[in-house]
Amino acid sequence: MYEFQLSNLLPSLFQKGVITLFAYGQTGSGKTFTVNSVTQDACVELFKLAPSGTQFYMSFFEIYGGKASDLLNGKKKLAIQEDANSRIQVVGLEEKLAIDA
Numbered sequence: 001m002y003e004f005q006l007s008n009l010l011p012s013l014f015q016k017g018v019i020t021l022f023a024y025g026q027t028g029s030g031k032t033f034t035v036n037s038v039t040q041d042a043c044v045e046l047f048k049l050a051p052s053g054t055q056f057y058m059s060f061f062e063i064y065g066g067k068a069s070d071l072l073n074g075k076k077k078l079a080i081q082e083d084a085n086s087r088i089q090v091v092g093l094e095e096k097l098a099i100d101a
Helices: 002-015 031-049
Strands: 056-058 061-064 067-070 076-082 088-091 096-098
Touching: 002 031, 031 056
Parallel strands: none
Antiparallel strands: 056 096, 061 067, 067 076, 076 088
16 A cells, blocks of 8 residues: 555655545454554655655544544544635644654
């Protein structure tokens, strides 16, 4: 999935692009496993592509049963809203600094 769907999108992040990975499916179908693997591959590649000193911030949330939860902040409940510019905002979503490991 990473090679065919995501890898070609990564350079757009350096031109103020946004990438959203959306996993949808039945409980137990492997979404979490797939997203974790794809995210790991993307992070490794981003650190290779980035100019020295670049910082990356990441956030992860899930929508389950019509409710949004922050996966990096103890499943804190989130509000999803549309702003005045018709862009979707996830209110209260925590962003964490990604580090090169």
